[in-house]
Amino acid sequence: MTDHIASHPSPDIPPAAPRGVAISGLVFAVLFATSLVLVRTAVSADPADPGHWLGDPSTRHWLGLALKLVPLCGIPFLWFMGVVRDHVGAREDRFLATVFLGSGILIVAMLFVAGAVAEAVLGTFPGAPNGGGPSGASLPDLNPGPGGAQAAYVLGRRLASALMHTFLPRMAAVFLFVTSSIGLRTAVWPRWMSYTGFTFGLVLMLLITESTAVLFLLPAWVVLLSVWILVHQFWHPGPSRQ
Numbered sequence: 579m580t581d582h583i584a585s586h587p588s589p590d591i592p593p594a595a596p597r598g599v600a601i602s603g604l605v606f607a608v609l610f611a612t613s614l615v616l617v618r619t620a621v622s623a624d625p626a627d628p629g630h631w632l633g634d635p636s637t638r639h640w641l642g643l644a645l646k647l648v649p650l651c652g653i654p655f656l657w658f659m660g661v662v663r664d665h666v667g668a669r670e671d672r673f674l675a676t677v678f679l680g681s682g683i684l685i686v687a688m689l690f691v692a693g694a695v696a697e698a699v700l701g702t703f704p705g706a707p708n709g710g711g712p713s714g715a716s717l718p719d720l721n722p723g724p725g726g727a728q729a730a731y732v733l734g735r736r737l738a739s740a741l742m743h744t745f746l747p748r749m750a751a752v753f754l755f756v757t758s759s760i761g762l763r764t765a766v767w768p769r770w771m772s773y774t775g776f777t778f779g780l781v782l783m784l785l786i787t788e789s790t791a792v793l794f795l796l797p798a799w800v801v802l803l804s805v806w807i808l809v810h811q812f813w814h815p816g817p818s819r820q
Contacts, residue, residue: 603804607797648693754779
């Protein structure tokens with residue numbers, strides 16, 4: 579009778595996440611890195627560029643592909659957050675967990691907004707804002723005032739750039755800081771993993787640049803943690819909640 583009761587988990591303890599779901603972090607990293615590479619290959623990092631690339635069909639194709647990957651990045655990232663919480667289990671600190679959830683959700687939200695703004699610019703302008711560009715495509719009269727189309731392009735371009743190069747890196751830094759703090763406090767992964775997260779977060783927080791390269795630190799750390807969790811699950815099978 580005692581053995582029968584002991585073989586069943588307590589109803590107060592929710593079931594652990596499916597094994598192997600930590601691969602969601604790798605999926606996020608691949609999709610996010612791919613979208614960054616496609617965007618930077620197609621479009622200049624300078625938010626003040628005149629927009630001649632809008633008249634290039636090849637550039638529009640690759641940028642459109644990158645923007646279609648953006649929502650697909652957010653979905654596995656949310657799953658990755660669930661994997662981290664599941665791995666921490668009952669040792670989760672409510673204060674740190676709140677910051678963890680808030681920063682992660684804001685990362686996804688800013689990705690989606692930046693992608694939506696960029697897609698709106700791409701869909702609004704069939705050619706360069708000033709009517710130039712390699713294809714010679716002209717812009718329809720969206721605003722009767724002089725320079726209205728160019729102003730609309732600049733607004734959208736700078737808004738997307740500000741989200742991706744000013745706000746997103748800072749929030750990614752907060753996410754790395756709090757996730758690394760959770761790891762140090764609960765000892766659910768090696769200390770070097772947390773120290774790496776702190777280092778990457780510090781770079782994201784302090785380095786102010788229009789370069790996309792710094793954003794690769796987020797998926798790089800997600801890959802490290804996801805691989806470690808996958809290996810840990812392989813060598814230590816069983817419930818992850820403690």
